[in-house]
Each structure stands twice: as C-alpha cells, then as structure tokens.
Amino acid sequence: MQIIAYLGQNAPWSWMIAGLVLLALELVVPGGYLLWMGIAGILTGLLVMFQPLDWPLQWLVFGVLSLVSILIWVRVSRRRGSQTDRPLLNHRAEQFIGQEAVLDRPIEGGFGRLALGDSIWRIAGPDLPVGQRVRIVSAEGPVLRVEAV
Known part of the structure; x- marks a missing residue:
C-alpha cells in the first residue's frame, strides 16, 4: 500500500520513469512498439506534471497516446516500403x-x-x-x- 501511495504522490515522475524503462526495454526487445509506449509514458508524465489527473484518467491518456502513436508508426512504416540499392539481393x-x-x-x-x-x-x-x-x-x-x- 505504501508503494501505491508513493506512486500517487509522485505520479508525473512515476510516468516518466516508466517511460524511460519502456525505452530501455526497446533496446533489448526490438520491434518499435515499446518505443512509442515509452514516449507516451513520458508525455503522460509531462501532462500530469502540469495538469493533475486521477489515476484512471492517467491510464486512459497513456493508453490513447500509445495506441495512436503505434497506429501512426505502423501506417507510416508500411507506406514507406523498403528502399535498397540492391532490390534483387535475395531474389x-x-x-x-x-x-x-x-x-x-x-x-x-x-x-x-x-x-x-x-x-x-x-x-x-x-x-x-x-x-x-x-x-x-x-x-x-x-x-x-x-x-x-
């Protein structure tokens, strides 16, 4: 219970640390998804720092930011295609x-x-x-x- 109370008192920093942990995990487990979730965590922390929100609303903001940023990343990366100077290398x-x-x-x-x-x-x-x-x-x-x- 003390941990939950501590996280509640330091919500902005908790979100920023969680975002940094997700960014560090992206180095270990590549794929791109944890990158955008980490950025969403840091942005949630910045938002909570300037506009205090309840925990359920903080999780909603984090979830929406994560989903939107991941969907935008997937769309952009699929549209971009793969550029190479040797297109027949493996063909x-x-x-x-x-x-x-x-x-x-x-x-x-x-x-x-x-x-x-x-x-x-x-x-x-x-x-x-x-x-x-x-x-x-x-x-x-x-x-x-x-x-x-």
Missing part, C-alpha cells in the same frame, strides 16, 4: 531474367537444366535440343521459364 532467380544462355542439356517434356553462374537451375519451356540459344523470360520460384532465341 537470385529474378536476377537472370532477360539473360541469354546456350543449353548444355536438352529440354524434354517441358523441363530441363541449365548452368548459370555457379549453379544449375531447373528450367521450363518448349522442348529444345542441346546448343539452342534461350532467353530467360520469368522466374516461378526456383524454376526459370525460357524461350528460344
């Missing part, structure tokens, strides 16, 4: 689209194999003989779709 199959190669094995029954770089890829396309020049037109998972050139 190896898509890197080959548009390239031409010579078949070292025939395509039979609609499928074959083709050596590209340091790998052998499964290819799909019309039946073609060895030595035929092909162009890679698309990638469907690990299978490259080819056509005769």
Whole structure:
C-alpha cells in the first residue's frame, strides 16, 4: 500500500520513469512498439506534471497516446516500403531474367537444366535440343521459364 501511495504522490515522475524503462526495454526487445509506449509514458508524465489527473484518467491518456502513436508508426512504416540499392539481393532467380544462355542439356517434356553462374537451375519451356540459344523470360520460384532465341 505504501508503494501505491508513493506512486500517487509522485505520479508525473512515476510516468516518466516508466517511460524511460519502456525505452530501455526497446533496446533489448526490438520491434518499435515499446518505443512509442515509452514516449507516451513520458508525455503522460509531462501532462500530469502540469495538469493533475486521477489515476484512471492517467491510464486512459497513456493508453490513447500509445495506441495512436503505434497506429501512426505502423501506417507510416508500411507506406514507406523498403528502399535498397540492391532490390534483387535475395531474389537470385529474378536476377537472370532477360539473360541469354546456350543449353548444355536438352529440354524434354517441358523441363530441363541449365548452368548459370555457379549453379544449375531447373528450367521450363518448349522442348529444345542441346546448343539452342534461350532467353530467360520469368522466374516461378526456383524454376526459370525460357524461350528460344
């Protein structure tokens, strides 16, 4: 009971300390949510410092600030997308689209194999003989779709 009375007497500082603890937890448990909850805790502490509020209203202010800031952050981060100078880094199959190669094995029954770089890829396309020049037109998972050139 003494702890609750102490927190009630020092509500602004309690909220600010709780906000700082949430910010510190964000360093340990990344994800972004605790960051905005920590900022909401600090803002709640500042509000309570200048405008005393009852505990239920303080929790309501903290909850609303947390939810609003998290929702805004989620919307902005989803709209922003990921900017990179190497968009095909983890999409190896898509890197080959548009390239031409010579078949070292025939395509039979609609499928074959083709050596590209340091790998052998499964290819799909019309039946073609060895030595035929092909162009890679698309990638469907690990299978490259080819056509005769």
